[in-house]
Amino acid sequence: MEKHLVDSHIHVTMLPYEGLQAMAEGGIRKVITCSIVLAAQHAESYFDHYRLITGFYRKNAASLGIQLFSTIGIHPAGIPHDWPRLIQALPDFLQTDGVVGLGEVGMNQGSQLEQDVLKAQLEIARDYRKPIIVHIPFENRLNITELTLNLAAQVGIPAHLLVIDHANLDIIDQIRQFGAIPAITVRPRNVTLEVLSDNIEQFANGMLNSDFSNLFPNDPTGVIKAFHHLQKQGIDQRLIDNLTGQKAESVFGI
Numbered sequence: 001m002e003k004h005l006v007d008s009h010i011h012v013t014m015l016p017y018e019g020l021q022a023m024a025e026g027g028i029r030k031v032i033t034c035s036i037v038l039a040a041q042h043a044e045s046y047f048d049h050y051r052l053i054t055g056f057y058r059k060n061a062a063s064l065g066i067q068l069f070s071t072i073g074i075h076p077a078g079i080p081h082d083w084p085r086l087i088q089a090l091p092d093f094l095q096t097d098g099v100v101g102l103g104e105v106g107m108n109q110g111s112q113l114e115q116d117v118l119k120a121q122l123e124i125a126r127d128y129r130k131p132i133i134v135h136i137p138f139e140n141r142l143n144i145t146e147l148t149l150n151l152a153a154q155v156g157i158p159a160h161l162l163v164i165d166h167a168n169l170d171i172i173d174q175i176r177q178f179g180a181i182p183a184i185t186v187r188p189r190n191v192t193l194e195v196l197s198d199n200i201e202q203f204a205n206g207m208l209n210s211d212f213s214n215l216f217p218n219d220p221t222g223v224i225k226a227f228h229h230l231q232k233q234g235i236d237q238r239l240i241d242n243l244t245g246q247k248a249e250s251v252f253g254i
Contacts, residue, residue: 003027007223008183008248009104009133009165009209011036012057012068013049019212019220024064026224030245030254031061032069034104034133036213040078043085054096069254070096071103071133073121076114087120094128100252101125103133104165110140110147119151126157131251133183136166145171149178163251165211166190172202181251182206184243186222193229200230204239207247 005027012020012033023031033053037045053070061068072093074086093099105121107114118134125132134152136145145164152162159179167175167182168191175182184191184206196203210222219225223244230240248254 003224003227004029004245005223005227006030006032006207006245006248006254007209007212007220008032008207008252009034009185010212010220012053012061014214015212015220017060020061020064020066022221023224024066026221027227028066028224030067030069030249032071032100032133032209032248032252032254033057034075035070035072036075036104037078038075040080042080043082043089045078045080046074046086047089050093050096054098058098067254069098069100069252071101071131072099073102073105073132074117075104076106076108076117076135079113079117083117084120087124090121090124091128094124094130100254101131101133103163104135105132106135106137106148106165107144108137110144115147115151118148119155122152122155122157125161126155129158129161131161131163132157133163133165136164136171138189141168141171142174145174149174149180152178152180160251163207165209167203167206169195169199169202176205181247184208185211186226187211187218189216193226196226197230197233197235200235200239203243205247206243207251208243
């Protein structure tokens with residue numbers, strides 16, 4: 001039976017064409033690309049980025065049999081000086097064909113600026129009832145996760161719209177207690193195949209992604225490899241299907 005896998009978080013503008021081909025050949029049929037403009041200085045950088053991922057790259061992916069969806073937002077690695085202009089424009093961009101939520105947003109250091117930008121985007125997700133993908137960094141993870149969930153609680157966003165990305169064993173309990181959705185990045189710096197299968201019950205309600213970028217070693221076929229690895233380990237196929245596609249389809253309405 002043909003696989004219909006979903007990668008719930010990549011950065012398509014950083015993905016080589018060969019990587020997209022490998023994803024298609026391995027059974028990826030739907031992909032969510034998240035917004036990121038590193039070191040952005042002006043809102044226009046993001047406006048152009050949104051148009052690029054919802055236009056050119058969507059057509060490019062379709063030529064390989066992949067449905068490309070987008071989430072839009074302000075990444076903590078690129079908060080422009082005039083970021084309030086972006087906040088004002090996000091609701092209009094949410095109406096663009098193929099845009100299914102907000103992301104990738106979040107914090108790296110937990111500064112007041114990062115908190116203000118994240119809170120404003122959580123409010124948009126709440127008001128427009130759109131899922132939002134929130135980044136958790138490699139460092140200071142417990143504190144950043146707690147701060148993120150506290151902001152989400154203050155805003156009053158429904159838990160089923162809150163996707164906490166880069167979930168791992170260190171923060172999975174915090175995510176579950178809040179009722180948010182864990183997004184699991186499959187790669188050596190995050191969750192390895194062995195950690196995933198050995199702790200499958202902890203991750204069972206989540207969605208997998210490769211979070212492919214060109215910032216450090218990544219594998220665009222991470223979700224594909226996870227699918228095959230979990231099958232070899234004898235994991236229940238229903239659980240595998242949820243992690244590798246159905247959960248993302250349900251949360252993002254794709």
